[in-house]
Amino acid sequence: MTMISENWGELLAPGLRKVFQSRMRELDELFKGRQIFPQDSTARAYEDYLGVGGIDSDMWNEFERTGRTSYGESELGWRTRLEPREFTGGIQIRRKLIEDNLYTQAGLPNNVTGRASQLATSLAVHHERSAAALFNNAFTDSGLDDEGFPIAGADGVGLCSTAHRASPTNSTTQSNEGVLALTSENVRATRLAMRKLKDDRGNPVSMKPDTLLVPVDLEDQALKIVRTAQEVGSANNDVNLNFSQGWNVISWDYLADANAWFMIDSVLKNDHLVWLTRNAPEFHGGKLDESTMIASFTGYSRYSRGFDAWQWIYGNNPS
Secondary structure (H helix, E strand, O other), X not given: OOOOOOOHHHHHHHHHHHHHHHHHHHHHHHOOHHHHOOEEEOOOOOEEEEEEOOOOHHHHHHHHHHOOOOOOOOOEEXXXXXXXXXXXXXXXXXXXXXXXXXXXXXXXXXXXXXXXXXXXXXXXXXXXXXXXXXXXXXXXXXXXXXXXXXXXXXXXXXXXXOOEEEEOOEEEEEOOEEOOOOOHHHHHHHHHHHHOOEOOOOOEOOOOOOEEEEEXXXXXXXXXXXXXXXXXXXXXXXEOOOHHHOOEEEEEOOOOOOOOEEEEOHHHHHHHEEEEEEEEEEEEEEEEEOOOOXXXXXXXXXXXXXXXXXXXXXXXXXX
16 A cells, blocks of 8 residues: 555545644644633533622621521522534645655655644634633623634623623622723722722622733833833832732733733632633544545634633723
């Protein structure tokens, strides 16, 4: 059996699969989406995330008054359902590209292995764009994004909004959306606003904002703000209060708005931001279409992503 027989496409598949998978691993280490989104997996058609409210802290005072332990109750919060979607794309290789390769002993020709590598790159870029889409649509309250995932969270508004309801039965609203430009003073103001966010019981959410997520256009400005010991833009030699907070700056090429920026509590983010893999990237194919003498190879990925709470982030969207 030779490479130019009728099933040559199937003989190509193992080598191209190795190229595809190797390239996917390389890009997973480079792209920011994998670093920002905690990774999880599922074997189900969907996963439900059910929020649970806080317990009334006043119950701890009851024993001295009544001589009995008081038992607190938690209200059920918002239900978030994440349903993995299927994504597939492919390449086609003509039989003559293999037959005309004069150096078969050296392995597969570069114009063939390169196609498999490009297919992996294309899928990795799709994943990166999909991850960034959640932030690029953070200030939008409805509809589906370009990947087909719902933009709004379980409370009916976007990730960053002025109208987040406290719970399904509590219409009190809070905001994690602002319009401040990225400056040293506005980083402090946003941090203060974020520290004042409340849970469904009206108690402060325990948090420590520690990350600035910015587009590449704002990377230099963000680094100046958090890594300069003296106040940025001032000749008075004032202490830069942002310097001592230990900020992490993540600049992301896939953030579309050159002015929008986000403040994040990375611990809470890892509790409430989700990338849910149903099927890790796969490489299939090699079957020959005898009418065209073309073999088809496909990549396949099935996943979902989203968030089940919003208190881990504060977004500013200057005009």
